[in-house]
Amino acid sequence: MESSRPKELATRKPELFKEGVQTYHGSCHCGAVKFEVDLDLQYAKTNRCNCSFCAKARQWGIVVKPEQFRLVAGADNLSVYRFGSKSGDHCSCKTCAIKTHGTGYVEQLGGAFVGAIIACIDDLSEEQKDSLIYSHSNGKDDLWWEEPKFKNHL
Ligand SMILES: [Zn+2]
Numbered sequence: 001m002e003s004s005r006p007k008e009l010a011t012r013k014p015e016l017f018k019e020g021v022q023t024y025h026g027s028c029h030c031g032a033v034k035f036e037v038d039l040d041l042q043y044a045k046t047n048r049c050n051c052s053f054c055a056k057a058r059q060w061g062i063v064v065k066p067e068q069f070r071l072v073a074g075a076d077n078l079s080v081y082r083f084g085s086k087s088g089d090h091c092s093c094k095t096c097a098i099k100t101h102g103t104g105y106v107e108q109l110g111g112a113f114v115g116a117i118i119a120c121i122d123d124l125s126e127e128q129k130d131s132l133i134y135s136h137s138n139g140k141d142d143l144w145w146e147e148p149k150f151k152n153h154l
Contacts, residue, residue, distance in 0.1 A: 061101075087106055
């Protein structure tokens with residue numbers, strides 16, 4: 001994991017985060033769906049995407065390896081949505097409609113991945129979330145590793 005660590009800080013205030021990989025806890029709005037995700041938030045990259053789904057949801061996520069993510073409650077209460085190239089499953093709570101995560105496979109992103117929704121992580125303070133830097137992905141053109149031309153609306 002250390003070898004894949006980005007060099008640039010992912011936060012304007014690294015002092016707000018513990019060093020190294022920490023387990024964070026997330027949930028949907030009603031609490032039926034719960035997850036854990038292992039992140040180093042001093043360095044991990046968060047992301048916004050311009051694809052037709054993410055742009056409407058104004059989704060703010062972080063891409064991790066499947067082994068860094070654990071669904072701990074609500075597996076039977078998920079609505080799974082696929083569209084377009086079907087390279088990803090968007091998983092939302094059937095009760096409150098909040099998307100907690102997605103799963104997918106994109107060769108250029110290193111194969112199988114989970115996208116956890118930063119806004120659903122409950123043990124991050126507003127100040128911590130506010131300090132995180134995010135990049136943008138051109139998912140609209142299936143070029144997730146490129147910056148889109150227009151991004152302020154995402
Ligand atoms: Zn819910």
